[in-house]
Amino acid sequence: MSPDGAMWTLLPMLCLLSGATWAATLSGLQDAVLELKKFQDVANVSTFLLDRSTSTLLLGARDAILAVDTERLDQEPKVVGRIIWDVPEAKRRACVAKRKTKVDCNNYVRLLEFLGDGRVYVCGTYAFDPQCAFLELSSFTLETTEGEGVKMETGKGKCPFEPSQHYTAVMAAGTLYTAAASNFLGTLFDISRGTGAEQERIRTERSINWLSDPEFVSSAFIQQSASSNPTGDDDKIYFFFTEVAKEYDLYTKVKVPRVARVCKSDVGGMKTLQRRWTTFLKAQLVCEDKPSGQRYNILTDVFTTEHTPGDPSSTHFYGLFTSQWERDELSAVCVFSLSDISKVMDGPFKELKKTSDWTHPEPVPTPRPGQCLNKALKDEGFDSSLKLPDKVLTFVRDHPLMDNSVTAAPLLVRKGIRYTKLAVTQTGSGDERRGAVLHLGTDRGELHQVAVVGENATFLQELSLFTSQEPVNNILLHRGRALVGSPLSLARVQAEGCALYSSCAVCARARGLGCVWSTGEDACRRTTAEPGPGDIVDNALRKCDVAEGRCNPSMxxxxxxxxxxxxxxxxxxxxxxxxxxxxxxxxxxxxxxxxxxxxxxxxxxxxxxxxxxxxxxxxxxxxxxxxxxxxxxEGPIAGGTVAEAGGRHIVASYIFMFLMGLVLGAFLLHFVMRRCSVARQGHHLPDNSLSSDKGRDLLGSSATAQSPSSASLLSDGFRLTEKRNGTATTNTTTTLFSNQGNGSPHGNSFGGALIHSNPGNGHGNSLYANCNTNSGDLQFVANLLDGRTGERPEVIERKFGERDEVDEGLGDVIKGPEEELARFPNFKLPAPLALCEESSI
Incomplete structure (x- = not known):
């Protein structure tokens, strides 16, 4: 069998095995993945809104709003409703005339928020003219006007103009608070109160001291409870974003993560700061590992949770960060408490003097600028922001930045991978709280689960949910499960409970979360027994049938x-x-x-x-x-687990014989066609007929392109490829045993792997991983563990060249045998060795 035949024979088997493994993994966890494009080509899903009482999930997509019953994803999906909300053709053409792409001139639904009266407030980009409408949940239709058209109101300041613009919004007691670009060019930005009484719709001041080219990430409404709020402090809305810092005088633009705060009862000032926030304050978030000095300054996502349910003062914000200064993929997670943020907001202000030095402004007027209304202020007569003195308003207008920063050390750092979304599950309750599970979505369609107990993070498992071209853009936690979304798909996976850890080793890594492996049930179960002294993960791993612990890897x-x-x-x-x-x-x-x-x-x-x-x-x-x-x-290895050189030479010989047969066959065909032509012309053809125009037409022209099979088979046919989640990308250099940032805490197992250098393949180096060639058939031996999970075979692929194609006019493109042989690199360099096809299982 030829090498091409062996490759095409094995590829379906590999795809079948990989698909079976993926399906088995999902079915074992009672998970489900739904391709949304099945519903009349629904695509570009960017927004989630969950009705927790009915488990109905609303999805905002391109020109559509979809409602899905999340309890039936593993069965025939039940679509509760689907609304088409597109842009009229005339408006679309006008958008394209403004030099916007035809794809962007659709209506991308970016906002879905409950209004509390059985309706949902929806907003879309609407061909770069944001519009908002009202969705009736009972009938799942958009409200219409008397003319049967959709009842709409302007969405400027509530929804971004462009589909890809950063944006956040939160509903607070029926009033919408947003942070978005406020003009067509995307150069002006506002944090505003978007709904409610017209005189109460206020926004930020147009000043770079307030917002400097921000990228909005998340927002949260913190409602004070009567039991934990003896001072009668006002409710607050927090916004998280990254902006260009003005406090650093450097040649490059330095980005910093910020948290900003406004108060719910703020209605602006009487003369100064009219229709502007009088309580807008912001502070820098610092996610830094002090021992190494590494700082993560780009905020990607924020997840808000109460460590004690029902107690707003216990709110913590888990932030997902990356670094502006790292060229490689990098992700870190830091957690900030609400109490730490409040302390910084109550601290000193920062001021830029003419000497370009940032100092503390003195004196600070009273009442304190940026302070939310409380009982003390109301007793002094300041029962509204309209009654605040101008000196207080002028001060807060010029000093929105706090001097201190909200600092935290990273809980988790992953290098070589980029996380896009974050959700957190707390384990235990009250004083028995053990730790947290981080659910992290990647830009490659994966979901990672990491246990954080105390100061240590332990990688639990990885689920490949979508293709590598589908980044995770939404994660919602509901009833012990995670609803994970991408622009094209929706998945439901188990998120809580020890039962989702299907092996003893994974259960042992979750020992700090209160999980223990039951040998009798052969399952992971929850326990209330406290772990003994020492390293609890190592102690739990020793009880499993594994050869190594977390801090004791085998050689x-x-x-x-x-x-x-x-x-x-x-x-x-x-x-x-x-x-x-x-x-x-x-x-x-x-x-x-x-x-x-x-x-x-x-x-x-x-x-x-x-x-x-x-x-x-x-x-x-x-x-x-x-x-x-x-x-x-390198040397011979017993057991036959590594491909021997003789086997590789057999495949190389097959390739060489195949090419020689192709060349000789082409030469023979050309010779026969030439003899036939001479016979047809008879004896009237002169001896020098090959120099005539008529005879020259029978020869292959030197200007004619060669058959792609000849060049690609040898030059491009043996390029080393790297495959991530089913997508192969060709590399010009070889990286060996690299699982940077993607491995399990136990490392990888390379059982006697042979690494071989082959300078004849055009790339300098090759990796041959347990591949035996016997009688021309490729045999695949999976001894390498996957670099990311530590539980699946290594993904290593060698790509053969394209299949040979012979044109009908082969005689017109084949040159003489000597010239054709000189073109082949295999007659100049050592023959390439047999290569291993990648297995995705």
Missing amino acids: RELRVSVGLPLLLPCVQLSPRSCSWEHPPHRHTRQHHSDLQVTVTEDSLGEYICTCQEAGPGSRDPTPCRRAAYQLTL
């Missing part, structure tokens, strides 16, 4: 060749630093927590990665060994 032997570049992974969940022990040589460079090594005779030996983590019951860091490798020179 992986890597067989390498001299000159091979390697990237040895060391999975770092903690923000604390990692260090490597290795033979003393200069051919290494640490890349984040991973180690780059160029193999020489001096670099052979043991490589051990040790990370700092928090000790049991202590905040002091303790060393935890995370990875161990043994580099040895």
Whole structure:
């Protein structure tokens, strides 16, 4: 069998196996994935709104609003309703005339909020002219006017103009508060009260001291409870965003994350700050690992939760961050408490003097600028912001920034991956609260679950829900499940409970959450027993049938060749630093927590990665060994788990024989066609007929393009590809054993893997992972664990060239055999060795 035949024979088997594994994983958790495009091509879903009483999920999409029964996703999906809300053709043409793309000139529904009277307030971009309408839940229709048209009102300041603009909104006691761009060009931004009485619709001041090119992320309404609010303080709305900092005098634009606060009863000032916020204050959020000095300054998402249900004062904000200064993918999670934010808002103000030095402004007038109304202010006669003195309003207009920052250390740092959305599940209750589970959506359609107990984070599992082109853009938690959305799909997965951890090793990693493995039931169960002293994860892992613990990895032997570049992974969940022990040589460079090594005779030996983590019951860091490798020179391995050179040469011989047959066949065809032509012309053709125009037409022209099969089979046919979630991307360099930021806390297992250098494939290096060639048939042996989950086979793919295609006029494009053979790189370089096809299981 030819190599092409073997490849095409095995591909359906691999796809079938990968699909079966994915389906089995979902069915085991009673999860479901729904492709929304089945519903009359619903696409570009960006907004979720859940009716928790009926489990009905509203989805805002392009030109449509969809309602889905989330309890029936695993059955035939029940669509409660579907509304088409598109843009008239004339308005669409006018939008395109303003140099906007035809795709953007649709109506992208970006806002869905309950009004509290059985209606939903919906807003869409409406071809760069934002409009809002009212949705009747009982009939699931949009309210109409007497002319049978949709009843609409302007959405400027409530909804973005452009589909991709950053935006946030929150409904507070029936009143909408938004943060969005307020003009067509997207150069003006407002935080405003968008609904209610016209005289109470106020917004931010148009000043860079208030908002400086912001990217809005999230918002939250914190309603004070009577029992925890003895001072009668007003309810507050918090906005989270990233903006360009004005307090840093640098050549580049420095972005900083901010939290801003306004008060619910604020109606603006009488003369100063008319129809403007009088309580707008903002402070910087600092997510920084102080030991390493790494700071994460781009805010991506915020999840708001009460650590004690029913107590607003226990509210915490979990922020998802990345870094402006890192070129590689990077994500971090920090948590900020409401009490810390309140302390900063009650602290000193920051002021820029003419000397370009930021100082504390003195004196601060009374009553305190930016203060929300409370009982004390009302007793003094300030029962409305309209009665505040001008000096107070002038001060808050010029000093919206607080001097102190709200600081926190990262709970989790992942390098080599980008998280897009975050949701948090608290485990336990009250004083028995054990920790939290972070549900993190990636830009590759995955959902990661990470347990955070004390100062340590433990990676639990990864679920591949969508394709790699579908980033997770929504996560809602409901009844112990997570509703996860992408622009094209909707998934429901288990989010709470020990039962979702299907193996002893994963259950052991969740020991800090109150889970324990029951050998009798062969399942993970919840327990109220407190874990013993020491490392609770390691203690739990020792009870499982595993060879290593979290801080005691087994040694992986890597067989390498001299000159091979390697990237040895060391999975770092903690923000604390990692260090490597290795033979003393200069051919290494640490890349984040991973180690780059160029193999020489001096670099052979043991490589051990040790990370700092928090000790049991202590905040002091303790060393935890995370990875161990043994580099040895390539040699024969018993057991036949690695492809032998002879097998690779057999496949190379097949390729060579196939090409020679193709060339000889083409030469023979050309020779026969030439003889037939001479016979047809008889004896009237002169001896020098090949030089005549008539004879030249029978030859292949040198200007004619060669058949794509000849060049691509050898030059492009053996390019190393990397596959993420089913999508292969070709790389020009080889990265070996790299799971940067994507591994499980236990590292990866490389059971006697052979790494081979092949300079003849055009890329310098190749990785051959347990691939045997026997009698021309490719055999795939999955001994490598997946770099992200630590539980699935390694995903390694070698891409063969395109299938050969022979044109009907082959004789017109084939040259002489000597010239054609000279074009082939295989006659100049060593023959390429047999390559392993990637398995996605």
